[in-house]
Amino acid sequence: MNSFHQVDTPSLLLDIGKLKSNINRMSGFAKDHGLKLRPHIKTHKSVKIAKLQLESGAVGITTAKIEEAIVMASEGIKDILIAYPISSPEKIKRVIELLNKGVDLKISVDSLEQIKLLQKELEATPHTLEVWIKVNSGLNRCGVEPGKAALKLAQAVLFLSHLRVGGIFTHAGHSYGAASKEKIEEIALAEASAVVESAEACEKAGIPILVRSVGSTPTYEISGKVEGITEVRPGNAVFFDAIQVGLGVAARADCALTVLSSVVGVYEDRIVLDAGSKTLCLDKGAHGLDSVKGYGYILGYPELKIDRLSEEHGVVVFDEKPTLKLNDKVRIIPNHACTVVNQFDEYTVVEGDRVVDTWKVDARGKRK
Structure with a gap:
């Protein structure tokens, strides 16, 4: 044929030239602005494409669910953020299985109850799990409020022997409904501010925050330029679609x-x-x-x-x-x-x- x-x-047709151009756009932006790139693979769900992104400079990947992480880890991809709140014992056991296999795993957290459940299941293991605090930057989905609430959660993690804070992140998904480029910029700046404000509150209290991550495709090329942001996590930007064109x-x-x-x-x-x-x-x-x-x-x-x-x-x-x-x-x-x-x-x-x-x-x- x-x-x-x-x-x-x-x-489903995939234009390989456009794919590689889009991958290079993401990695080029990250390199030009001294940022790490951790693309979200829920868009493409492909080991082949994830590896092309890593070859182009990504430090790791982001997944939405544990099963996505399991698929990627089985093909040798080891640096993974699961950007979803995990709290059920069944799911935490699968997180532990990934840790047992040497995966450098990070988990989203946004509540005291959740981190206690993680600690309880991890106590029978030798692992210390890296958690990233998710803050709400206006989407009003998951995430603690920026600033004091983020600090309170980070301080609580310090008392748990099997968890450590690795980063603070957010997702400005409400940018997909922005009516203008000016509104996208407004959302992007608020996205970055939510992360930086939270990280600075933690560091003033003596808790270092090494990763400060933002992620929406419509906003990352704006929020990624804000001082204090260290990482971007675009997903849809690997393909783009009619919504992104409309934006x-x-x-x-x-x-x-x-x-x-x-x-x-x-x-x-x-x-x-x-x-x-x-x-x-x-x-x-x-x-x-x-x-x-x-x-x-x-x-x-x-x-x-x-x-x-x-x-x-x-x-x-x-x-x-x-x-x-x-x-x-x-x-x-x-x-x-x-x-x-x-x-x-x-x-x-x-x-x-x-x-x-x-x-x-x-x-x-x-x-x-």
Whole structure:
């Protein structure tokens, strides 16, 4: 098979040139500003891509769940932050299994009760677990409030023999709903301030904070420039998608990931594609974004809108009927690359029109 036009649909196409350019953009920014780079792999869930990021200068990776960390560690990736609160005994036992295998693991913490549970399970082991305090920078999801609350949690860790504070971090995910570049900048500066304020409070109390980490793709190139920040953790920036284009963070030409879909029906007022909600997902941005229209952008056909999805059908509407006919194929930039990748077993890797490889989505479906 030479051309992606011969690939069955729906399929996930990955442009290797754009992928490497995006990876270099992240690592170049980090190097230029004296920062460490710890990309979030929940976007791509691929060992191959994670290793390309490490080869480009990343110091380690970030995962959302323990199972993602297990997959990456099994392939030799050892420096891992799990940026998710872990407190159940079942999950802590799996954390201990990773520590037993020599993984340099860091865990997100944001409550006194959680750190006590971690300590209890670790007491029967020889391990001291590195924990990073998560602070809330406006997303209002997980995280303690910046400053005094972060200091209080750090002081509590000092009394626990099997934990040590390694860093303070945040995630400004609400930037995905920003209505302007000015709002993105405002969120980015608040993101950095939440981390720096918390780290400085700890250090004034004699608790060193070596890592001060920020992470949202729309904000990291702003918040990463703030004095006191030492690390960035972008995830979506490895691919970009229609949401990032809508935010002005990337151009469509930067989007490395597309869904290849076929026309399965042509009617007077609509065209139907074989990419439905089980392919494109019902995502227009987790935090709302007016600039995202429909359920993906069809390359080469700006007049078309993917208006509605059922499980296996994408219904496309138009003002003027296009020339597309039955079995024609189109490429769709997904609204949210992270969720779409999780629907596929593999990437079809392309260079121009030519298929050059297939890569597994190694950690797809990992929810624990």
